[in-house]
Structure formats: structure tokens, C-alpha cells
Amino acid sequence: MHKDRKLNNINQFEKDFAESVSFNEDIARDYLEENGVDIDKFIKKGLNQIQASFKKKEMQLSKALFFKRVVLGAEIVYKLHNERTFGHVKFMKLMYLCEQVSNMELAVRYVKQAAGPFDARFMHSIDKEFIRLKWFDVKVNSGRKFNTYKYIPDEKIMSYKTYYNKYYCNDNKGIEWLIKTFGKPPTKKVELVATIYSCLDEFIKKNEEFSTEILIEKVFDWSVEKKKKFTRANIVSAHNWMIENRLIPVS
Template identity: 45%
Template sequence: MKSTNKKKNSFTIEDFEKGLMLAGYLTPQNEQEIEEVEALKEHDKNISRQKSIVYFKRAVLAAEIVNKLKEEPTFGRVKFQKLVYLCEHACHMNLQDRYLKFTAGPFDNKFMHSINQEFKKQKWYEIEYKQSGGYVKPVYYPSDNFEKYKAYYKRYFGEMNDGIETIIELFRKMATREVELKATIYYCLLEINENNQLINNKTLIENFYKFSESKIQFSETEILNSLDWMNINGVFPSI
């Protein structure tokens, strides 16, 4: 026997029209709708401002990393990317969702492809690209406003400077391959925790090799030795 009770549609034509109105496709028809549209616009502005502030803070942190390591022969594009990632975690910036799995480890494509332009825009660094060991390597030179980034750094990261300095010094002389390995382990540990998996050597190794086909270059012994090093040196996520 069919039920005579009709289910009430939770999404009405009024809801649809309101969505179009809030998206700007329909004109508000009364004072309440005008207020709703204005509130949405203000909300979007606040979100945009927050994103701009976060981006600028990340640029300041990246500028500090460059300042400390720009003379190091091992400091190139990949190492720079991984140290930005690790230092952001040292600062508890909670930006894990911006990083994707790339061949050389966790990578925020949008940020890293814009950061050198931001350096030029702020006149913190001039950048030249030179061939080095078969790779094109960015070389950074202090620009007109170089000293200004330091004031921002002190404001944003003064209380976290010890943690940032620890990361920078631990990885200063380290080969890019080793930095990639440890940054990938860090990412995998966070991912294991987020997926509510049991954190042990087995799950780490499984997740590590699933990260990218290129990770087969690292042996299980290398992975576990790096994990031990990270534990000893405090380069470990708060999970």
C-alpha cells in the first residue's frame, strides 16, 4: 500500500531564487534581501582580507628562510619549498590543506609559483636564474626594501623565531634529497593521523610509498632512520 504522505521538498523555488539573488543574478526586491546581499559582500571581503594577510605572512616567513640560506650551495627551489612547509608547521599556521602530493614531496603550487614575484613586488629581493649542476637555480640578492621585511618578521614571528631558527639550522647543510625525504615523512604522519590510522612504522611506510611513485628511490631503512632523526631533533608534528 502506497503512503499518502508526500515528503516535503527541503529545497524550494524560493531557495533557488534566493541563491541566484545572493550570487548576483537577480536583483534584491526588498530591504531584507538588500541587507542579506550586503552582509554576504562584507563576508566575502573579510575572507579576501584574511587570505591576503595569510599570504603576506607566508611571504615574510619565506623571505627569512631565503635570507638565512641564500648563500648555501644546497639551497635551491626544492629545498626552499620543503623548508617553507616545515617552518609553517613550526609556526602552527595550519596550512596543510594547501599542500598537494608532488614528486618531490608536499607542494603548494600556487604559493611557490608566486613567491618570487612577491619578493620583487615588495623589493625585498632581486632574483637571477642560473644554471647549476644541470638545474636552473634562483639566486637571491637583497633589494631596496630588504630591511623592511625584517620588521614584519619580528611582528609576525618574533615569538616563534626559536622554532623557525631550529628548523633552518637543522637543514642548513642537508642535501635536498634528505630534506625531501623528511618533509614527505612529516606530511605522511599528519595524513595518517587525519585518517585515524594507527601510527606505526608499517602505516608510515605504506603511506610514504603511496605518496608518489618516485618515493621508491628511498629504502625502508632510510625512511625509518629519518623518522628517528626527526624524533630526536623535534621535527615531528603535534599529533
């Protein structure tokens, strides 16, 4: 009986409070003070609950996005794991380009590294996720200058395909074209294209005036390695090829 009375009192308080808030802000404040409610503490608690709710939703979205990217990575690796030229550098450049054509808007995650746009955090996590999901076993061979990676399809490999068809059904044509186009050629081809794409995207986002000469300088300024690997003619040729194949960012 006592619990029922207490519950009724709480319900009545909530009703009166709701009515007072809807009527007048000052009346609501007076009502709360009369009932011994610390207004600042009351508001802070509400804000903390809202922030916690937002953080929880952000975490859920972050996990969902990470898994979606892992699924895309699985498609790339499954199609190219037997290619002699396939490794982490080509993998990351293809991830970058595929994410652009599928409008995932992840440019903020990529930073400039010698070989082009690179998302270090993702690349450090995806191999572990492949192993955990039993999609791929990952063998790492440590070399004097760099490590090489070998991906071996694991027992549950084909389970990724269900998710891929769900997430990327509308973008599959563009993704498959990229995988086929850059699968066999040397890694530096996709490296240059990904770098040019990122530079073109920078023109748009910074509202900069474009010229071929400035583009060339942007590519060379990316890292000292670019001048060693590519000529001005290489950059112009790759850019023209990208225009012909509509592989350029749009505003």
C-alpha cells in the same frame, strides 16, 4: 526643509520597523507589506550585503596571510641564499616545516608532488612579491630538466625583519633551528623529513592506526621517485630522528 522631513520619515520608519521586529515576526512582515516593501527583495539585499562583507573580510585575511608567509619566506631565503644546495625545492620544504612549527595550519594549501608537500600557487607568487617589495632580485636559469633560482638581496631587504620579528617572535627559535639544520645538507634530507611529517599528519587527521610499516608504504606510495631516492632504512632512521628532535605533528 523637504530633505529634513524626508529624513525624519526614514528615521521614523526605521524606529517602527525595529520595534515591530522585536515584538513579533508576523507584525513585522505586515508592517513592511503595508509600507510597500518587497520582503523577499529586502531580505535578499541584506543577505547580499552580509555576504559581500564576509568576502571582503576573507579577502583581507587572505592578503594578510599571504604577506605573513612572504615574510617567513624572506627569512629562509635571506639565511640560505648563498648556500649551494638552496633552491625552490628546499625552499618549499622548509616553508612547509616552518609553517607547521609556527602553527599556521596551512596543510590544505599543500598538495602531493614528487619532492613532497608543495604549494604551487604560493611558489609562483612569492618571487614576484620579493621583486615588488625590493627584498630580493630573482634570477632564473632554465635547464634541460629543471630551472634553478638565484636570490640576490635587494635595496630594501632588511625591511622584512621588522615584520618577521612582529609575526614570528614566539616561533623564531624553532624556525631558526630548522633553517640551520637543513641549510647545508643535500635537499633530499629535508624532502624526506617533510614527506614523513605530512604522512604522520595524515595518520592523525584520518584517525588511522599507526605502524612503521604503514608509514614506509605511505612514503613509497607518495610518488615513484621516493623508491628511487630512499630506502626503508632511510625512512625509519629519519622518523626516529624526528621523534628524538620532537619534529612530529601532534593531534
